[in-house]
Amino acid sequence: MTKKLALITGANSGIGLATAKSLAHRGFDLILLVRNEKKGQDARSELQKANPKSQVDLVIASLDDVESIKKAADHIKATYDRLDVLINNAGYTPAKLEFTDENIEKSFYASHIGHFALTWYLADLLKKTAAETGDVRIVTLSSAAHMGGKVSRMFRRIDDLSPMYAYCDDKLANVLFAKGAANYFDGTGVRSFSVHPGVVKTNFAGDSTGFFKTMLSLATPFMRTPEKGAETSVFLAAAPLKSIGERNNGAYFTDLAPKAPRNRDITDKNVNWLWDKSVEKIMATKGGHY
Numbered sequence: 001m002t003k004k005l006a007l008i009t010g011a012n013s014g015i016g017l018a019t020a021k022s023l024a025h026r027g028f029d030l031i032l033l034v035r036n037e038k039k040g041q042d043a044r045s046e047l048q049k050a051n052p053k054s055q056v057d058l059v060i061a062s063l064d065d066v067e068s069i070k071k072a073a074d075h076i077k078a079t080y081d082r083l084d085v086l087i088n089n090a091g092y093t094p095a096k097l098e099f100t101d102e103n104i105e106k107s108f109y110a111s112h113i114g115h116f117a118l119t120w121y122l123a124d125l126l127k128k129t130a131a132e133t134g135d136v137r138i139v140t141l142s143s144a145a146h147m148g149g150k151v152s153r154m155f156r157r158i159d160d161l162s163p164m165y166a167y168c169d170d171k172l173a174n175v176l177f178a179k180g181a182a183n184y185f186d187g188t189g190v191r192s193f194s195v196h197p198g199v200v201k202t203n204f205a206g207d208s209t210g211f212f213k214t215m216l217s218l219a220t221p222f223m224r225t226p227e228k229g230a231e232t233s234v235f236l237a238a239a240p241l242k243s244i245g246e247r248n249n250g251a252y253f254t255d256l257a258p259k260a261p262r263n264r265d266i267t268d269k270n271v272n273w274l275w276d277k278s279v280e281k282i283m284a285t286k287g288g289h290y
Contacts, residue, residue, distance in 0.1 A: 003055075005083055006237060007031040007076070007122075009063065009115065012043040015141070015197055018230035019087060019237075021081065024051040026238050028085070033059045033072060033118070063090055063114025064106055066285040073121035081120060082129040085237045088115035088140040088174075093167045098263025102285075103157035105166050112173035115140065116278040119181060130189030138181050139236045142174035142194040142261075149173070151265045155277060173274060175252055175261050180275035182250030193236045193244075194261075196254040197229035232256055 007134070008025050011032040020030055023048050031045075034040035040058045046072040047056045061072035091111040098106045119126075119138060130136040148165060149172025149189075176196035185192065218240070236244060236255050251258040 002082070003029050004085065005080060005082060006030045006085035006087060007033060007059075008087040009033045009118070009153060010041040010087055012036065015226050015229045015233070016087075016089040017043055017046070018226035019089060020047055020056075020228070022230055022234040023085075023237060024054040024056070026234075027051075027054065028238070029055040029057075031057050031059055031076065031080075033061055033090075035060070035062050036077065037078055037234065051121045057216070058188045061118075062098065062251055063118070063183060065170070066113070066117050066282050069117045070121055073118060076122065077125050082132070083125045084129055084133065084136055086119060086122060086126065086136075086138045087233060087237060088119065088138070089233070090115075091141060091170060091174075094163045097161060097163060097166060098231050102281075104155060104281075105161070105169075107163075107166055108154065108170050108173065109174055111170035112177060113278060113281060115174075116208040117282045120279070120282065123185075126183070126190050127188045130185075134189045135241060136190040137194040138178070138185075138190065139233050140174050140178045140181075140192070140194045141197055142168075142178070143171040144194075144196050144254075146171040146175050146184065146252075147262045147265075149263060149265065151176075151270045151274070154274070155281070172263055172265060175263075175266060176271050176274045177278075178252070179250040179266075179271045183271065186249075191241075191244075191249045193248070193250070195232050196252065196259070197232060197235065198254070207253065 006028045008016050008020050011020045012034045024030060032040055032043060037060050044056045053071055059072050062068045092107055094107045100106060100109055126136050129132045142177060145168045148168030153169050175194045178192045181192035232253050252261040
């Protein structure tokens with residue numbers, strides 16, 4: 001039986017590393033897509049110790065750079081003949097707002113546009129694998145913070161937007177993207193899900209300030225471990241499809257079960273709008289093309 005291959009973004013620490021360890025223990029081979037090569041090498045060594053039989057490869061890319069993502073995707077397609085699971089895990093909360101040259105808030109770019117581009121450029125490999133196996137999964141990390149997001153703020157420069165609301169917009173985009181991917185890949189055997197991992201104790205948002213930092217401090221005693229936070233991602237990546245439920249393609253999961261996301265901006269119209277706008281954005285970026 002051929003071993004399954006999973007690609008995980010941001011897999012050098014926190015939930016991403018915990019997810020990678022759990023999948024390695026389940027016999028998956030892994031591709032770690034990370035920005036920092038040294039941290040990636042350290043994570044790779046740790047994972048190979050966890051399961052010496054798993055192949056663990058490293059790909060370096062920046063999720064806030066479409067050209068970097070395109071090069072990484074081209075390398076992956078040239079190197080591997082299959083990809084069973086794509087886990088869009090990486091994300092961050094900015095300590096302060098920063099914008100790209102295109103006037104897009106950087107955490108939105110990395111959390112949504114970067115993962116959209118990665119999925120888009122790997123689509124052929126995902127569909128090829130699904131044609132052979134009938135079972136490929138895309139798992140995108142969102143959060144209950146999606147409840148504070150607004151579609152009207154996306155792809156816009158808003159200088160007085162709080163970092164907390166910027167994060168909420170990122171997480172809403174993740175939910176909409178997962179639904180859009182389910183539509184895009186419909187009938188191919190590629191399925192898509194979004195995940196709320198719970199409030200997890202990691203170095204995430206470690207440099208945040210103000211009200212958001214205060215809320216995180218108050219929540220710290222009640223936070224989950226990264227291993228607990230990874231459980232639903234691992235479930236969606238590795239569980240039998242009948243345990244997940246075929247009708248839950250595109251759904252938002254928390255604590256191993258589907259849950260209705262709570263935001264009035266989660267509509268079919270906005271799912272389609274975000275998908276089309278994201279395609280438009282990466283096509284207009286240097287390095288982006290069909």
